[in-house]
Amino acid sequence: MRERGDSVEPLEYPDDGPPPLGDDQAVVGYVKQYEHALVQKRIRSETRGRVTGFGLSGDARTFDAPPDAAIVRFRYSYHYGFENHAGSTVHSDSPTNYATYYVDESVVVRAHRKGFLDDEKEQALIPDPWGSGDPVQCFD
8 A cells, every 4th residue: 555645556576375485486486586585675664655756676596405495595786765844855875785595395584784894705604694684474
């Protein structure tokens, strides 16, 4: 549901249960949809639903994971516009963000980091969902 002054359709979290874990493309799509919705919902909350524009883009890669699980890191940036209290539109751009997701049949764990990683760290599992992540969704 749109708030007064909001011209951006709200995004929804994936609601079909865990994605097929043997299908990297499906897991990456799930992670991207989840992160898009999470970021947009946070911005809508911070701006009290007065969002006039929103965009998020980036790329994802998979990492080695235990059997029957997946690990995906999504590197992205986003931008949005919102109407301030004076009625003016304000535009904001994010720094580079990294969200790493661990997904299995029972839980989704997310770790987040802002700021660019150099080439060496880009190859490492940073942020590590087990070292700094939080569960964001559980399945029956």
